Amino acid sequence: MTADVIVSGSLRNRLAFILTGGAALLAVILYVAVRLLAAQVAQQGQDNILNASMSSVLDTALIRDGRVTVDFPYSSLSMLNTAADDRVFYAIYEGENLLSGYDWLILPRDVLSERTHFGTTTFRGDPLRVATGSRVLIGSDGPRTVSVSIAQTQDALSDTLYSSSRSVAFLGLGFFLMSSALALWAASTTSGQMRRLATSVTRRGPQDLSPVTKPVPSEMAPLVGSLNTFMSRLDHTLSQSEDFIAEAAHRIRTPLATVRSHAEATLQRVDRTENRKSLQAMVRAIDESSRAAGQLLDHAMVTFRAENLEVSEVDLADLLDELVLSMTPVAEMKDITITMTLDRPATLQGDAILLQNALRNLIDNALKYAPAETDVIVRVSKSPSLSVSISDGGQGFAVDEIETLPGRFVRGKNMGNKVGSGLGLTIAQEVAIAHGGKMTLSNRKEGGACVTLSF
Ligand SMILES: Nc1ncnc2c1ncn2[C@@H]1O[C@H](COP(=O)(O)OP(=O)(O)O)[C@@H](O)[C@H]1O
Ligand SMILES: [Mg+2]
Known part of the structure; x- marks a missing residue:
């Protein structure tokens, strides 16, 4: 940046x-x-x-x-x-x-x-x-x-x-050259002080908001002073918003989960068709809002963390193993088989939480938009560059929508009555960009959507 x-x-x-x-x-x-x-x-x-x-x-x-x-x-x-x-x-x-x-x-x-x-x-x-x-x-x-x-x-x-004029001219020229050399030296040592400060500030990681403690010349002290104040304020604000996002997620999801379980329990006890219908509609609405809230918060979290990547060595293959395992029950409900082709080890320097979030959204889409009894293929390959692609056997993307789908809250015409908020692809794309990569949407020759994150 x-x-x-x-x-x-x-x-x-x-x-x-x-x-x-x-x-x-x-x-x-x-x-x-x-x-x-x-x-x-x-x-x-x-x-x-x-x-x-x-x-x-x-x-x-x-x-x-x-x-x-x-x-x-x-x-x-x-x-x-x-x-x-x-x-x-x-x-x-x-x-x-x-x-x-x-x-x-x-x-x-x-x-x-x-x-x-x-x-x-x-x-x-x-x-x-x-x-x-x-x-x-x-x-x-x-x-x-x-x-x-x-x-x-x-x-x-x-x-x-x-x-004698010639000698004096040479003397003057010598004097000029020597003082010019001195002047250049003085100018670059003076500006060197500033350059050193600038490099020490730019070289630190984005999370490092600690004050500058290196001694600086008195003329630069006011600038460094305000920089330090500014960074400590920013540090405070950032940690506050991180806490706020976590707190908000918790406060919204927990009561919604409670309402949902009550509604489901009631559904078991109710026999009249119209009551069952309205309870089912309620459960659906709760799912929808809990999902929307979850994705809104995920999106806020991604936006926040994209600026402050918590970088570590992440193995995409391990990450996908875990993710697919946790999503298998959902897949089984639709008789969908998730096949994995992983080129191990597939490591990159990245933020594990964000990458997991992005991939969960993509697998979630594949499971959601593909019909029952089809295959979802998760592939990690290392050439030409490290990439993950999630392909499914559904109807794929509408060609005229491919450009716009990653936009915020944009949903396709194929969304049907599927629960969603239009933020899944946005999150995946922002994560890819934060890692210096990109997201590509395409349709497979044999039918079905394919989303690739390449790094
Ligand atoms: N695997 C897929 N197959 C077909 N269409 C998809 C797939 N993934 C996403 N889409 C389309 O892209 C739109 C945006 O996806 P997304 O941002 O995840 O939002 P949501 O899933 O909440 O609708 C979806 O509404 C859908 O139209
Ligand atoms: Mg989605």
């Missing part, structure tokens, strides 16, 4: 999704932050060298014969060598006048302080980093300002940045 449950997503997937999503976001943040930092550090390195180079040139500035001269020490250029052969540009100004170098390398306006000014410009589309510094020389005709700009392309810098 599977209950219909509306499933909305999975906690494990949701948890795993949130955690891996978080890990991905963190990896991206890590990547961006480390890259920015690396860019800053690399830029700082280039700036330091540009500054040193620019200062070493500026240091050589002096006034000779009334003219400003500047030298390029070898070291000032050699220190700018890079693996990527970056190009270097320079410009030297006195005040606003270009003394030497590239005139497009224009002095920034605010360079007149002591501090080096760093800026970025482009040369034919390539980015250039420029360091500019200035110095005031005191000549005979007053102070003169000398400014030096050294610019360098950034190929080496971007190479370094590119390779």
Whole structure:
């Protein structure tokens, strides 16, 4: 029996999704932050060298014969060598006048302080980093300002940045993969707790309504608490209804049996035909209602027990031996011979009381609907699967009724004046289904009905 449950997503997937999503976001943040930092550090390195180079040139500035001269020490250029052969540009100004170098390398306006000014410009589309510094020389005709700009392309810098970005990207990816693995592990251990609870509840037998005693995480405690309460209530209700059915059966059958024996005793003493007739009608009505009551209760019992099968190893052959023995007196009244063909042992895991009830109803039908002096055949066979069939030599089922006869309270047109309630086949079919089997109604070639329960 599977209950219909509306499933909305999975906690494990949701948890795993949130955690891996978080890990991905963190990896991206890590990547961006480390890259920015690396860019800053690399830029700082280039700036330091540009500054040193620019200062070493500026240091050589002096006034000779009334003219400003500047030298390029070898070291000032050699220190700018890079693996990527970056190009270097320079410009030297006195005040606003270009003394030497590239005139497009224009002095920034605010360079007149002591501090080096760093800026970025482009040369034919390539980015250039420029360091500019200035110095005031005191000549005979007053102070003169000398400014030096050294610019360098950034190929080496971007190479370094590119390779460090790649390393950081790998680092981020590694971080992401590791945290994803951790996230999946965390998500499945968390949902594992719930799965374990679910399996421990589903694995127990249908009769086991004992409370769940396994320790559970605090978040699941309310659920398990209500489950336990619910099961103990169900347990109580079930045992109450079982008692009620047994009690009801007893309370209805006993007085009916008493009334019947009184009626029969009276019948012995009464001579007048019309009195005998009405007493006979009474006995019949009592039989009918006692049978109907019995079957109603049997049906209630079957419905109840089908949900709570009391399973044990049952040998159908033994069960039928006993059953047929107890029904032989009824058969003898109609001169019916019950023949048994049993493939022993015919064991199955089932509820003996229910199986007996089902088979009694089928044999009872055969004895009831078959005419006197015929044979009833009870057959148990094990191939292709375990099955019991009860066949008789009566008129069989009406073909157009075969589908509907197992319904509740349905009786066939051949019922005549036979006592019955229309529940026998219903009970037999429900028992077969509760045991994972089925009931099939058919008519024999040689005439007569055949009901098969196969498991
Ligand atoms: N062995 C049989 N031979 C012919 N008809 C049968 C046989 N068993 C059952 N039936 C038909 O199926 C109907 C339903 O059977 P059942 O559920 O046992 O109810 P009941 O026996 O109380 O009538 C019967 O009324 C009868 O018409
Ligand atoms: Mg019947």
